[in-house]
Amino acid sequence: xxxxxxxxxxxxxxxxxxxxxxxxxxxxxxxxxxxxxxxxxxxxxxxxxxxxxxxxxxxxxxxxxxxxxxxxxxxxxx
Numbered sequence: 401x402x403x404x405x406x407x408x409x410x411x412x413x414x415x416x417x418x419x420x421x422x423x424x425x426x427x428x429x430x431x432x433x434x435x436x437x438x439x440x441x442x443x444x445x446x447x448x449x450x451x452x453x454x455x456x457x458x459x460x461x462x463x464x465x466x467x468x469x470x471x472x473x474x475x476x477x478x
Contacts, residue, residue: 404450411457414443418461 421436444454 405446407447407450407452410443410446410450411460414440414447414454414457415461415464417443418458419465422465 417436417439421433421440424430424432424436447454447457
């Protein structure tokens, strides 16, 4: 049995997978969206095995995506 991975490693992968899922959804790419969803589910299981919830990560993701969206919007209006 291998050691559980550190929270920050899982968090980084989770956030990347959420971003991928969002991009795929925007493009209408069902295949990549499902792929990202599978990864997200696996990472959520890893987190719960550590006794943690993905709520914190979901919140982090919302903050990151909101920040990116506002940066993108401000760049487009120059």
